Amino acid sequence: IANLGYAQGRFGLPVYPGDTLSTVSEVIGLKENSNGKTGTVYVRSVGTNQRGEVVLDYVRWVMVRKGNANAEVGEAVVPELAKSVSGGDLIVPEGLDLSGYDARLAGSPHFWDDYEAGEKIDHVDAMTVEESDHMIATRLYQNTAKVHFNQHTEKDGRFGKRIVYGGHIISLARALSFNGLANAFRIAAINGGRHVAPIFAGDTVYAWSEVLEQEALPGRDDVGALRLRMIAAKDHACSDFPYQNSDGTYHPAVVLDFDYTVLMPRKL
Secondary structure, three states: OEEEEEEEEEEOOOOOOOOOOEEEEEEEEEEEOOOOOEEEEEEEEEEEOOOOOEEEEEEEEEEEEOOOOOOOOOOOEOOOOOOOOOHHHOOOOOOOOOOOOOHHHOOOOOOHHHOOOOOEEEEEEEEEOOHHHHHHHHHHOOOOOHHHHOHHHHOOOOOOOOOOOHHHHHHHHHHHOOOOOOOOOEEEEEEEEEEOOOOOOOOEEEEEEEEEEEEEOOOOOOEEEEEEEEEEEEOOOOOOOOOEOOOOOEOOOEEEEEEEEEEEEOOO
16 A cells, blocks of 8 residues: 555665666564554565675565455564664775765765754755656656556545655655755665655655764765755745654654665765
């Protein structure tokens, strides 16, 4: 039915045109939902290239309909997941040398050294989601779920229309974050994430980020890591940094809460 969240994602070797990728997934947890009609399945997926080298390793949990709503389900198994990928476990591509990095090509002078924990960045720009945009992108991601494509069935569903694929929202928010994080050249880890609310065609996505940690990498003085919280909001400019209310519930505009780590050049 839906992707719900992510954890312990680590990007391995870079992927280049001509590489062939394959994925193996293992079910590591299972929990029936209170309605008795659906459940949450926890899955670890490992992607490798044609040489068997890991390019991505991550955990996600998804909501799935029960084949038989009356079937008994065993005791819930919920895996223990780390809150973040530690700096020492991040993978810096072999041979990467940023000593000659030219920030003018990205259009921003801000390097790793210019950020600090607690800093909040309004990415200002916004993008409206159109039906054709999200359907083409979702096909590219090889997601064929009818909730994203089949208006004939979804007109009678929970929302009365197609839902925009959550991966498309992550992609849009990441693209918007270029305004403020232009030199964040590589995503190194996905520490956690939640699709808080659905998005539909016609909605406009805004985004802001908070620097959670500034991490030096062992043996590297040319590149560092920033752990970021990226928040995407629907039809709501992010100058007020919408996030959670005092009771822990999300601001009604928030659609994505995404914790990830990027690599960024350091000043030499």
